[in-house]
Amino acid sequence: MGGAGGIASRRLSAEELSRNFADIHVPLDRERALIEASRCYFCYDAPCQQACPTGIDIPGFIRKIATDNVKGAAVTILSENIMGGACARVCPVEILCESACVRETQETRPIQIGALQRYATDWLFERKLQPFARASSTGKCVAVVGAGPAGLACAHRLALRGHDVTIFEAKPKAGGLNEYGIAAYKVPDDFAQAEVAFILGIGGIRIEFGKALGRDVSFAGLRRDFDAVFLGMGLAGVNALALDGEDMPGVMDAVAYIERLRQAADKSTLEIGRRVVVIGGGNTAIDIAVQSKRLGAEDVTVVYRRGPDHMGATRHEQELAQTNGVTLKHWARPARIVGHRGRLKEVEFKYTQLDEQGRLMATGDRFTLLADMLFKAIGQTFVPVPLGNGAAEPIELAGNRIEVNADRKTSLPDVWAGGDCVPGDDLTVSAVQDGKLAAEAIDRNLRSA
Amino acid sequence: MADLRTTFAGIKSPNPFWLASAPPTDKAYNVVRAFKAGWGGAVWKTLGEDGPPIVNTASRYGALEVGGMRMVGFTNIELITDRPLQVNLDEIKQVKRDWPDRALVVSLMVPCVEESWKRILKRVEETNADGVELNFGCPHGMSERGMGAAVGQVPEYVEMVTRWCKQNTRMPVLVKLTPNVTNILGSARAAKRGGADGVSLINTVNSIIGVDLDRMAPYPVVAGKGTHGGYCGPAVKPIALHMISEIGRDPECAGLPISGIGGIATWRDATEFHALGAGTVQVCTAAMHYGFKIVDDMVDGLGNWLDAKGHRQLDAIVGRALPNVTDWQHLDLNYKIVARIDQDACIKCGLCYIACEDTSHQSIAALTTGGERRYEVIDRECVGCNLCMYACPVTGCISMVEVPTGRKPLTWLEHPNNPLRQAAE
């Protein structure tokens, strides 16, 4: 073990680490997929399909699995959701398609739609089949900002429709949070890059890596040089606790740490505290807590200011944390970060409750947790700076994000936006749907022009 | 518990569950295991003439799988026993000696000459078996050699061979009928005329169970080729039920004992055969699928059901449904039922809606009330066809309820639309 104080790398052996960060789900083999597929009722106007943000024809693809038409199943999925492979792994199905499944109503055992979706898409990827072909070229060029799920989905649909796409991506790799943010055990074996390669396989999409909007290219320049612009830049900022000592060694931003973890070829180089405290209640909080545990932290506590039902993390995710030995503490918020010799030592919390009006307030009681590391996971924020607002034609914001209509069009006539940078659920699947809808609208717009 | 003992065409058995002549009754080893498991009787795998043994193919069976359910239908291209005649006869004799309370019937198939039948009957009599069953049913292989279904499909042959057998043995003679005819009464009546003590049916149905799309040959594939086989298993039960009911309600066949065969796997299946007039039942595929132990539930289930219905013996229900089997023209056209959906049981899958909408009478409304899916029957459109009830995946969720019309029963015979109508009495 190496490191300062309670923080150390190499807490676990190489085998333990590789086991801890291997695939969290065992994929269905053909036999189990056929059994599961045969449970599906092939519902009319299926509730599961209505609950899928990308509207995948779920009864349709499951029936194809049941008839061993696995290629057909994969194409059915990918035609609505080009990241059907990632979504099969990362979607919170327990609040989406599977929660709507009539088998859930009937016997609280929904069809494993996510697992079946993975079975079909893996089948296609393993065979390296490219089922999509581009329409003849339109000669139009579209700029996409950000190679995350929203940007890639938009680019793929535009390329399919015959347009040429240039993606400007600040980072050295494509995939967005699929590559840098999603928990490692959900997308092991470099899945994100394999999926990116599949998406780019259609042709007509060029990515300019290391090119950030607002730094290397300007918004006005893109609007001038391209026929349309799609913004899929995600959330570049993070919320702060607004407490003294927030920049003390040992206090970290969860998203930044996960990014390092995802990029570390050798997980044993990562330093992790013996006692880790996480503040937040969303999936990021759960992800950093579970991954800390899997890196070898002894005590990991997630502290959330409200109750379990208010958490952004689903029940399923909360249970995952608990079965990984993470302690979930509700109804408390941080009050003081306490250091010792310039390093984090403990965090003091105030208990909270709701008053008569339903407002959150401190009860007056306090408690303290010893901590070598404190992860902040209290939300990401949209940073509009790269759009250079204040220019002649500012883009409208809705709250803190870019305002869009049903077609994902912004207030500017040639600019569309989607994914985390627009209002709505911050999920991979929603980002894909935004990108797809925007691409269809852009296509209509370019053809009528 | 109710008394399950049966006497069928003079043959006694402790319960009505017999194994049909087929691989489960191929040799003493199987039959003894079956008797230990509780089977009431067995019809020994069909014996042929003395001589060079029968040869079989490798790859003999095929199966129909539906929605993950194995062996919903089953097919075979096997011939009659491939063991030497004397070996079989010796074993039959020994088994009958060791299991005197069980029914042991010997299935026979020899060429269509009296001398052949006479010869084999003599030798079967020496085993003390309880009876013989003439296999006029096998639809493949043997029929190409003028036996099995080749005899069973010609009523005159059925009558002739049955008569020969009756004249040449004191044993009860059962005639096993092939379903591969347009009207089962032809061969059933012929068996009766020939003096049969009973009929067993059905034997297997001519079929091609499937096609291997890689080898482009029918299943079961034998070195790249296939042939039609004999179809059996759960899927043939409806065919068998119809045929035994036809015999059961035919005045000419009145009193002819029937051993029901075809797709029986549970006591419920068996009881349906009894209700249509079968005195005993025979089972093959279900035993080949699950082994002999299934008889435990058959005996137990039938006994419990008879008790629950207040019957003391099986005979009380044999043929009880026959008076209600009639021709279409006698059905009451004024009887009206409509579908009712139990909204609390409904899981909103929409299958009732799409079935009725696309293929029936557009009698179900797909509604959204307060954001919730809801399916409702439009009574005035519903013709009471039952389709939605069967499409619904939730048992009991859709029921068909009678709607009193206040009108008197009216059959087609009296219906105004019938040009040949009879005046109502």
Ligand SMILES: Cc1cc2nc3c(=O)[nH]c(=O)nc-3n(C[C@H](O)[C@H](O)[C@H](O)COP(=O)(O)OP(=O)(O)OC[C@H]3O[C@@H](n4cnc5c(N)ncnc54)[C@H](O)[C@@H]3O)c2cc1C
């Ligand atoms: C820790 C964590 C775990 C998550 N787990 C899940 C999960 O399990 N399931 C799920 O469905 N969702 C999960 N999410 C949410 C999901 O990852 C996002 O909703 C989704 O990635 C949004 O896609 P996007 O394309 O809008 O943004 P991003 O994925 O953030 O992609 C934006 C891209 O734009 C680039 N970019 C940003 N600014 C610029 C600029 N100025 N110029 C050029 N490029 C720029 C970025 O580098 C990035 O590549 C998780 C999020 C986090 C943070």
Ligand SMILES: Cc1cc2nc3c(=O)[nH]c(=O)nc-3n(C[C@H](O)[C@H](O)[C@H](O)COP(=O)(O)O)c2cc1C
């Ligand atoms: C493999 C196999 C071999 C059979 N062999 C014979 C036979 O030798 N003699 C005979 O009368 N019926 C034979 N049958 C037909 C069965 O006795 C029975 O009539 C038929 O399978 C229908 O019953 P089930 O649905 O319970 O299988 C055979 C059936 C199978 C599956």
Ligand code: SF4
């Ligand atoms: S709701 Fe469930 S059962 Fe119905 S189609 Fe969807 S997955 Fe199949």
Ligand code: SF4
């Ligand atoms: S019984 Fe037939 S007609 Fe009536 S609602 Fe059901 S499917 Fe439609």
Ligand code: SF4
């Ligand atoms: S088929 Fe049955 S469960 Fe499905 S919607 Fe109709 S009534 Fe409800």
